[in-house]
Amino acid sequence: MSEASHSNLRGAASCDHDGAAAALAIVRWLSLAAAPTFAIMALLTAVVGGGPLDGLCSAASASPVGGMVPMYLLMSAFHSAPWLKLISRR
Template sequence: MHGNFAIRGAANWLHLAASPVFAILGVMAAFDDGPMASICNASGNNPFFAGMNAMYFLMALFHLPPWLHLILGSGNTKC
């Protein structure tokens, strides 16, 4: 019974990890000069918000509601 409680507690807080991880990946991808950077960023106009960077930042935005619930104190951290 206690193991199940620990798993649920960990799962409650695990969803908070998604948004910061995607934001970090977006920043890392923005400053990547490797061979994949030219393939993933075909536009070349604004490399910070293009290609994989845009996807990572959008994913960070879509996973933001649990943080907003936590910050605003709604009491419900489950989404």
């Protein structure tokens, strides 16, 4: 392999490493954004209401925990693992 093509390979590897690091940073941020987003959605749904389709969703559910607020709270709890990891590191 010539020296020019060898230096291009090193540059490509550096670019790939930088891209992977940026992708990991975005993934970490998105994983931390999920739980608070669902908690805010639960709060807004409880305060403002679900709108005209809320009755349709709750009528189809025979469960005592039916509705959008419990669903958002459960989703927030299921997505809290990244926050728990962050807190346990400190």
